[in-house]
Amino acid sequence: MAELINCPRCDKLFVKGFRDICPDCYKEEEKAFQTVYAYMKQRKNREATVLDIVEGTGVEEELILKFVKEKRLRTSLFPRLAYKCERCDREITEGNLCTNCSSELLGDLEQQEKIDAVTTRNKMSDKATYFTKK
Structure with missing residues (x-):
């Protein structure tokens, strides 16, 4: 059963389903992921570290680490992500x-x-x- 909670990122009230964040924050995360992935797909950036990605994209380090831990950014493809x-x-x-x-x-x-x-x-x-x- 769905539960009514506050979003941990923006504190907006929403119905928790599959995600722990509200739909608006989820859209922002997806946009950030697309930015990071587009950056990493470039041949010159495949060996980038997390700090290089932060500098190159402006996406928060915590969010990039979340993508790595969720295996959305695979270390087999991008070996310096740690x-x-x-x-x-x-x-x-x-x-x-x-x-x-x-x-x-x-x-x-x-x-x-x-x-x-x-x-x-x-x-x-x-x-x-x-x-x-x-």
């Missing part, structure tokens, strides 16, 4: 975390699972222990 890892600020081209942070977090999770398993086993063994009197 954004920062949410944890360490290294340049990445997909996901939210770089491979180092991702593997570090997985290692931490595995370690915590081992600790939880030992804790659970110790609690279970306390209940099943029988003592005899001699």
